[in-house]
Amino acid sequence: MPHIDIGDLKLPAQYNTLQQGLFDEIRAKIVHGLWATASKLPSTRKLADELQVSRNTVSAVYEQLVFEGYIESRKGSGFYVSLELPDHYLPDNDCKTSIAVSPIQQIKNHSFAPGVPDLSELPLKKWQRYLQIHASRTAILGSHDVQGCYELRQAISDYLSASRSVICNANRIIITSGAQQALSISIMATMNATDTLLLEYPGYVQMDKVAKLFNIDKQHVDVNPFTGLNIEQLLASKAKALYVTPSNQYPMGTTINTEQRLKIIEWAQRNNSWIIEDDYDSEFQFAHRPYTSMQGLAGQLNLDKHVIYVGSLSKVMFNGLRLGYMVVPEHLVARCNEIKDALSGDSPAHMQYALADFIADGELLRHIRKMRRLYKQKHQLMTQAIEQHFGSNVEIISQAGGLHITLRWLGGLDEETLRIKALKHGITVRSLSYYEPDGNKGRTWRGIVLGYGNTPLDSIDVKIAQLADCFFS
Numbered sequence: 001m002p003h004i005d006i007g008d009l010k011l012p013a014q015y016n017t018l019q020q021g022l023f024d025e026i027r028a029k030i031v032h033g034l035w036a037t038a039s040k041l042p043s044t045r046k047l048a049d050e051l052q053v054s055r056n057t058v059s060a061v062y063e064q065l066v067f068e069g070y071i072e073s074r075k076g077s078g079f080y081v082s083l084e085l086p087d088h089y090l091p092d093n094d095c096k097t098s099i100a101v102s103p104i105q106q107i108k109n110h111s112f113a114p115g116v117p118d119l120s121e122l123p124l125k126k127w128q129r130y131l132q133i134h135a136s137r138t139a140i141l142g143s144h145d146v147q148g149c150y151e152l153r154q155a156i157s158d159y160l161s162a163s164r165s166v167i168c169n170a171n172r173i174i175i176t177s178g179a180q181q182a183l184s185i186s187i188m189a190t191m192n193a194t195d196t197l198l199l200e201y202p203g204y205v206q207m208d209k210v211a212k213l214f215n216i217d218k219q220h221v222d223v224n225p226f227t228g229l230n231i232e233q234l235l236a237s238k239a240k241a242l243y244v245t246p247s248n249q250y251p252m253g254t255t256i257n258t259e260q261r262l263k264i265i266e267w268a269q270r271n272n273s274w275i276i277e278d279d280y281d282s283e284f285q286f287a288h289r290p291y292t293s294m295q296g297l298a299g300q301l302n303l304d305k306h307v308i309y310v311g312s313l314s315k316v317m318f319n320g321l322r323l324g325y326m327v328v329p330e331h332l333v334a335r336c337n338e339i340k341d342a343l344s345g346d347s348p349a350h351m352q353y354a355l356a357d358f359i360a361d362g363e364l365l366r367h368i369r370k371m372r373r374l375y376k377q378k379h380q381l382m383t384q385a386i387e388q389h390f391g392s393n394v395e396i397i398s399q400a401g402g403l404h405i406t407l408r409w410l411g412g413l414d415e416e417t418l419r420i421k422a423l424k425h426g427i428t429v430r431s432l433s434y435y436e437p438d439g440n441k442g443r444t445w446r447g448i449v450l451g452y453g454n455t456p457l458d459s460i461d462v463k464i465a466q467l468a469d470c471f472f473s
């Protein structure tokens with residue numbers, strides 16, 4: 001295995017940040033072929049000593065190089081120049097078909113970008129095999145049932161009834177393009193232009209966008225960092241539908257307990273309203289068993305006719321799959337199918353059949369179990385690192401679950417200033433104000449959301465230390 005001579009690596013005379021300067025230098029060596037593919041890079045300690053910089057800086061640079069595909073990390077062995085360079089940095093004479101990773105895509109998947117699961121842990125070889133099997137089936141090349149392929153609906157139905165106590169069967173499930181399409185269909189199937197939609201506040205911006213798109217009148221239900229959803233406010237409303245994330249409120253990370261859930265279900269019955277339950281990451285609870293879904297609880301009271309249950313494969317598989325689903329009462333199925341037909345027609349067949357087999361063979365459950373352990377570990381490291389580097393200057397308000405941590409602090413640094421500073425170090429965080437599209441309503445504290453799903457275990461401490469530097473400097 002060739003090793004690299006670091007004698008010729010110098011920090012550039014000018015750079016914006018030390019980290020960026022070092023990153024550019026190493027990348028240039030690799031791109032110009034001066035450091036051969038498969039060569040071993042010096043350890044972070046050795047390079048830090050050689051260049052007289054901190055080991056944290058070198059680790060952060062290596063992590064960014066791994067993220068962008070220039071080098072690879074091999075467990076227990078070190079870092080190596082990648083065998084295949086990212087396409088967008090190859091000389092571009094004959095790479096018309098190369099797929100560039102756009103800056104937006106990079107920022108959306110950076111360390112701490114919320115909403116991204118650990119993409120490196122996906123059993124890609126297995127997944128590829130399932131895709132290959134169905135890719136060569138002439139029989140499925142034609143048009144398909146707009147509701148989604150039956151095998152996938154059946155597999156999801158089995159999974160949801162066993163793991164989330166959802167009351168369903170394959171006929172009540174509609175396969176959608178991510179939870180996002182399910183949210184649009186839910187609104188179009190249940191609301192008129194004169195109806196009001198209740199939204200959690202702060203809340204999921206992608207749902208606010210749907211309300212805006214359809215020009216639906218909105219009301220907000222406040223979410224308090226400690227007491228969660230303001231049930232009294234909700235009970236006083238006559239809205240036609242409530243959008244809610246009861247397992248893990250997005251972005252505050254609070255949950256709704258059974259007593260409160262029952263009150264919400266009674267409210268829906270009394271007003272003849274809908275509950276749109278978004279159960280996007282309930283699989284990942286670390287401190288306790290997840291609550292039964294609201295749909296399942298309503299079903300025990302024969303009230304599931306008021307609930308639309310929405311789920312996604314984005315967290316348990318990967319975002320780019322763009323598959324989600326909704327479970328609706330029987331009488332709403334035909335209307336939802338009509339809407340989906342008009343919006344997008346049927347969903348990609350190969351993906352659906354591959355996913356159906358993946359679930360039916362137990363691969364999804366295996367993957368979820370493995371990821372639950374890994375995310376629990378990441379969550380612990382995050383909380384330890386936050387305690388160590390921020391001390392008592394910030395407070396974690398989210399529960400031990402899901403793929404994000406929500407931090408708050410009183411006074412001091414503005415959350416947008418912190419976000420922009422962090423971005424310069426390749427760290428993407430979200431300000432809490434992002435989740436308040438109609439203004440912060442006099443909130444006196446500041447907060448950010450940190451997604452840790454796709455941040456490698458061994459860079460959590462370094463990244464939190466860098467974020468703390470941005471916070472205190």
Ligand SMILES: Cc1ncc(COP(=O)(O)O)c(C=O)c1O
Pocket residue numbers: 114115177178179180181204245250278280311312313314319323324
């Ligand atoms: C609250 C919430 N709902 C749903 C989703 C999943 O959406 P989709 O399936 O469209 O990727 C996310 C993803 O980040 C989310 O945060």
